[in-house]
Amino acid sequence: MAEATDGPLLTTPLHALHVELGAKMVPFAGYDMPVQYPTGVLTEHNWTRAEAGLFDVSHMGQCFLIPADGQFETAAAALEKLVPADILSLKPGQQRYSQFTDEAGGILDDLMVTRLGLEGHQHWIYLVVNAACKDADYAHLKAHLPAGVTLKIADELALIAVQGPTAVAAVASLAPDIANLKFMTSTDLKLGDIWAHVSRTGYTGEDGVEISVKNADVVALTRLLLADPRVKPIGLGARDSLRLEAGLCLYGHDIDTTTSPVEGGLTWSIQKRRRAEGGFPGAARVQKELAEGTSRLRVGIQPDGRQPAREGTPVKALDGTAIGTITSGGFGPTVNGPVAMGYVNRRFAEPGTPVILEVRGKDLPAKIVTMPFAPHRYFRG
Structure with a gap:
């Protein structure tokens, strides 16, 4: 999961705690981040699937869209000019996944969009964007938001995720009301004595929450959660294998400016009204692909045997014709074998289709x- 970076590495407010806990730190998206702890990636992955893993995702970008007229619809309409999701229909506390698209229909970044539920703030929109894209995302928002909508970058906030079958029970020991939250909804409350914004979401495929909290409070909250025997710290290595098994895209790998939401298999994130009306960058391409199909699609790929197929591995038809490329691949501890995803020619995208992977010349x-x-x-109630 280590990625090359220019300049000095940034750190999250939990950096010293990661070091104290024995984490192996690596560069990721410009930050010095924990890739694993002493027990190792495999143990961390399996613990998250069985109990509760705690992830530091404070490198992600958090920001708010605030309409000057106090009307949620003003902010929602402004954001709908940049993303294909239906934002106007969001109820207080409801969350949606979407993408910033460009004029060619490619994906600039993917993000989570929440209409705040807190009284007096229900006209605010809360966004969480990817770490490597956040500066570009903020510039994109500033360049396109109308005068009546302000972008508030929330650098004062940290973000942690607690994921796994016992995650919500562990967090609910500090605030019982969390147990009633449904998937893709959020609330604002106190965890112990610490004020937090809690969303029932995550990127592991497991039930769990993401918790936004002030930088000044995140170490105390993390220690409080780790004091529960069900909760252990998890690094980027297991985060990647968990999201891959869950079939979830990693921006810059499985989706980017060369892929459209339709090619990426993300049409579920474009609600009916937006499919019909358009009104977002690249809508003409997206609507055409929805109507006529695409030349390629993102698919799951399962190699035979035990050899993983990594990103960049060519995918071929049985006659040797090149038909696609792996975009994410590795060992899936839960399935006890290699798993991958990537793009293939639409004619070969049907589940069960045999293909050939060219791994190290074989x-x-x-x-x-x-x-x-x-x-x-996920807990849908």
């Missing part, structure tokens, strides 16, 4: 499969 058999590789366990 042809290895594989097949197209339905994602996720590990079942999603």
